[in-house]
Amino acid sequence: MWSAAYPRRLSQTLARLEVTLRFKRTTDATCADKVVSPKMASKRNLPQSGVDVEVPTAKPAPWAFVRAMGMFKSAVLIRYG
Ligand SMILES: [Cu+2]
Numbered sequence: 648m649w650s651a652a653y654p655r656r657l658s659q660t661l662a663r664l665e666v667t668l669r670f671k672r673t674t675d676a677t678c679a680d681k682v683v684s685p686k687m688a689s690k691r692n693l694p695q696s697g698v699d700v701e702v703p704t705a706k707p708a709p710w711a712f713v714r715a716m717g718m719f720k721s722a723v724l725i726r727y728g
Pocket residue numbers: 678679715716718
């Protein structure tokens with residue numbers, strides 16, 4: 648469920664493309680220091696230098712992710728054509 652308190656964005660891409668998202672954090676004054684998705688094997692730390700996360704695009708489906716604590720929810724919609 649989206650929170651109205653934090654910004655969110657839905658992006659789209661075509662299935663079977665190689666897609667990498669680069670997450671960047673610009674402050675230490677935040678608890679948003681990890682990236683996690685239900686389809687990721689584990690949480691990824693989000694250092695200020697950033698982290699690249701490959702998006703699984705084999706199947707057309709939404710790929711959602713959040714940053715720590717469930718804040719800053721976003722998703723990539725993977726679709727055919
Ligand atoms: Cu938080």
